[in-house]
Amino acid sequence: MNKKRKIIIDKSFTYFAITVITALLNFPFLWMLTTSLKDSVEMFSANPTFLPKDLTFTNYIALLKEYKFFTYFKNSVIVSISTTLVALLFATFMAYGISRFKFRGKNVISSSLILTQMFPLPLIIITIYVTFVKLGLFDTRLGLVIAYCTFALPFCTMMLRSYFDGLPVELEEAAAIDGCGPFSTIFRIVIPLASPSIVAMGLFAFILSWQELMMSMTLVHSTALRTMPVAITMMVGVRNIMWGPLMAASVIVSIPVVILFIYFQKYLISGMTMGAVKG
Structure with missing residues (x-):
C-alpha cells in the first residue's frame, strides 16, 4: 500500500510540475494573443487584464x-x-x-x-x-x-x-x-x-x-x-x-x-x- 501511495504521489508531482512548466512556457504566447485582441485604451490601462473586456479585431484589420x-x-x-x-x-x-x-x-x-x-x-x-x-x-x-x-x-x-x-x-x-x-x-x-x-x-x-x-x-x-x-x-x-x-x-x-x-x-x-x- 505504501509503495502504491508513493507511486501515486510521484506521478501527481510529475504531472503538476509538467502542468506548471507548460503554463509558464505558453503564457507569453497567450498574452500576445489576448493583447492582439484588445484596443489601445485597454492595452495601456493602469490595471491590465489577461482577457480582453471588449473583443476587437482592429489590430488585424x-x-x-x-x-x-x-x-x-x-x-x-x-x-x-x-x-x-x-x-x-x-x-x-x-x-x-x-x-x-x-x-x-x-x-x-x-x-x-x-x-x-x-x-x-x-x-x-x-x-x-x-x-x-x-x-x-x-x-x-x-x-x-x-x-x-x-x-x-x-x-x-x-x-x-x-x-x-x-x-x-x-x-x-x-x-x-x-x-x-x-x-x-x-x-x-x-x-x-x-x-x-x-x-x-x-x-x-x-x-x-x-x-x-x-x-x-x-x-x-x-x-x-x-x-x-x-x-x-x-x-x-x-x-x-x-x-x-x-x-x-x-x-x-x-x-x-x-x-x-x-x-x-x-x-x-x-x-x-x-x-x-x-x-
Missing part, C-alpha cells in the same frame, strides 16, 4: 490594410517553402552519397559541412552581401533562398547522413537482387524508411527561413520583397511602438510554425533521435 502584411506573408511563404524543398532535395542525395559511397575527398566534404556551422552569421554577413551584389542576387527572392540554403543544407546533410548510416545496407542489397536500380532503391526503399528524419529536417529548414531576420534585412531592400520578421521589426520605431499590430503580426507569424510542429511532432522526435544511434 489595420495589419492587413495599413501595413500590407499579406504581401510580407506571401514573401515569407514563398521563400520558406522554396528553401525547404531545395535543402531537402540536395541534402537527401548528398547525405546518401556520403553515407553509402567511398570516394576521394569524402572526409574533406564531411569536415567542410561541420566547418560551415562554426561561423556566426554577423561575421560573414558582409561577405555574403558583397558577393550577392556582384552576382546580381541582391534584392531578390532567389538570393534570399540561396542564402538560407547555405545554412540549412549543411545541417540537413549532416543529420540525414547520420540517419542513413543507421539504415541496414542489406535492405538495399535485397532490393538490388530483386531488380531495383540505384534510383529505384532510393525512392522505394531509402526515402520511405528515412521519412521521419527527412520531415524533421524539412521542418528545421522551414523554421530557419521563416523566422530569420538578419539576412533578410541585409539582402532585401525593396518593400515589396520584405519578409514578415523584417516587417515586424519596422513596427518598432525610435519614439513609438505599434503594440497592437505588433502583437497581431507576432500571432500570425507563430501560428504556421505551431501547426506544423503539432502535426509533425512525432516525425520530429523520431527523426532527431533515430539517427543518433547506429544499429
